Amino acid sequence: MKNIKLISHPLIEHKLSFLRDKNTDPFQFRLLVDEITYLMLFEACSDFELKDTTIKTPICETKSKKLKTKVTICPILRAALGMLDGVFRLIPDASVGFLGFQRNEKTLQAEFYYSKLPKDVEKNIVIIIDPMFATGSTAISAVKHLKEQGVKDIKFISLIAAPQGIEKFSKIYPDVDVYLAAIDEKLNEKGYIVPGLGDAGDRIFNTL
Ligand code: URA
Secondary structure (H helix, E strand, O other): OOOEEEOOOHHHHHHHHHHHOOOOOHHHHHHHHHHHHHHHHHHHOOOOOEEEEEEEOOOOEEEEEEEOOOEEEEEEEOOOHHHHHHHHHHOOOOEEOEEEEEEOOOOOOEEEEEEEOOOOHHHOEEEEEOOEEOOOHHHHHHHHHHHHOOOOEEEEEEEEEOHHHHHHHHHHOOOOEEEEEEEOOEEOOOOOEEOOOOOHHHHHHOOO
């Protein structure tokens, strides 16, 4: 699965241990999600194209580089809202499109309920964010929806994945790179990642 990029970095692994710990409180949990997202985004953007530009320093005019393409971030409601600040700190002028998928607890399939995308989103690089990549159903539906809107350049950033989810996704969308901080063992019968970190949305928004 060439599209699966496991970002291995001592700082990320260290922070993941605190993130997974059930005794980590919501305040710390939110900080860790933010920090890990920031570190992962740095890597996920490493192939972004640049264009030449000219700027004036206080001393003189000089040639410089800027990002060639605008970036749109698509958080999947609600847990990915906890990742958004980490993205804004690195790409402050990113536009944001919101996608809403709700998991049907019986079928474990993602059910679409909301989309609000920026104008001209199809011209941008779109980075979907969602902390947990479990069955792959939400990821597949989100990418399908964006492709239907004409988006061509899509990346996905998730903190923790289950093997079944990334395998299913990669068969359908081998062209979409998925950046992960960890690939865990399996899913349990309720569709939770094992060992995982529990329900990311509940831990971010203190709704356990
Ligand atoms: N969503 C979560 O928040 N946690 C999981 O383990 C799987 C899906």
